[in-house]
Amino acid sequence: MNAVRPLRRLLQMPPRGARQLTTTPPNPYRNRRRLKAEPESYTTPPPTPYTSGEISKLSKYYTNDQVASLLEGESAIDPAHFHNRRRQPDHDPMKLQYFDDLSTLDPILDSPWGPQIYTPGHPLQPLPRLDHLLTLSASSSTATASSATSDPPWMREVSLKTGFSVAEIRRLRTKILVSHSVVNQTRMGKIRKIYCLSVAGNGNGLVGIGEGKSVEHSEAQRMATYMAIRNMMPVPRYEDRTIFGNLDIKVGAVELKLFSRPPGFGLRTSQYIFEIAKCLGLSDLSAKVSRSRNPMNVCKATIQALRSQKLPETIARGRGKKLVDVRKVYYNGAV
Incomplete structure (x- = not known):
């Protein structure tokens, strides 16, 4: 043992399983260290030799050889070191004042961890991910391949980026909200384009808006719808x-x-x-x-x-x- 925690501390421990219960709340300032320390309040009485009863109690924790070596080690230390050492405060001012068991997770206070499973109607439900849209398997039928090639290219691109099938993208509700012409003055003259702002949603918790600008009105609408579908969020x-x-x-x-x-x-x-x-x-x-x-x-x-x-x-x-x-x-x- 060392001079900070001598072997005698084991004899002062309460029996295992016993708890000191009290209804008085702890006072955080009871043992607060003063600015000017008083050596008399931090000193301990000099230790007395171990009795045969105390040595028999130590045998519950250590073997005979270990007890003999520990006693020899303590005898090599000057008892004045124990007498003049500072006593450790019983209260830790930085200790968490919690009465709950921190080893368990509270279902309300603690954030959930691990994979989240949402119900179909939950606003944070993940977007449906269809693997066959990312890589067309060789076992797909000819009708499916022909229908995929007949779809507009921008719909197939949105399908790959969002995970929705082309049929689901067609069922989305889209609307052009704003459409007007804009002019950009350059050294080559005035360049006129069409600006469109579109909204898209599935009517069940997903909505997004997108902007598009092009020389052609149809192209500006397509770009706005494309960005609105990509920007959909729950x-x-x-x-x-x-x-x-x-x-x-x-x-x-x-x-x-x-x-x-x-x-x-x-x-x-x-x-x-x-x-x-x-x-x-x-x-x-x-x-x-x-x-x-x-x-x-x-x-x-x-x-x-x-x-x-x-x-x-x-x-x-x-x-x-x-x-x-x-x-x-x-x-x-x-x-």
Whole structure:
């Protein structure tokens, strides 16, 4: 043993299995070290020789040879070193003041780990991944190969990048929201192009917007639709019909406010927010746009507000609370 923890400490340990229970909360400042240390309060009485009973108790932890070597080692140390050493404080001010068992994971407070499994209606469900779209197997039928070659090239490219099949991409709801001409002044003169902003969604929690610019109007629409499908992201919905609480956001000079509404309220918004809500799958929503009503910024503000929702489960987990939706659990959404 060393001078910091002598062999006598084993004799002062409580019996194994015993606990010192008390209802008095610990005082973190009980044994706080003072600025000017007092040597008398940190000294211990000089040790006394071991008795035969104490040596027999030490035999429970060590063999006879180990006890003899430990006693020889302690006898080689001057007892004054034990007498003048500083006693270790009983309270650690940096110790975690937790009463819970930190070796187990709490289902609410602790973040889940490992592979996440979401239900089909969950807003964070992963996009469906079809392996046969990435590499066409040699065993595919002739009809499938002929239909794949007849699809537009941009649809096949979107299918490879997103994981959706061409049939699923055709079933997506798309809409051109903004379309106007723009002019770029260069040294060669004025170059006129067509600008388009499109929205795409599956009506079940996925929505995205995209922009496209080209000389031809059809090409600009295709580019905008292509980018909107690629930019689709999941958006949380409350009861698959409205948003989680009211949202307030500012993009540029546009100040947008979205309000969650009860069932049967409908969509009472502007035409741009209406189309975005339809592509997302919202049925009860109202909005108010103040100051600027630029169509492009209104669309961008709506998407940014929908993606910045704070879920009640996340807020409850951060506060260490347990959240129960009364309407869903007790009334099954009937009230």
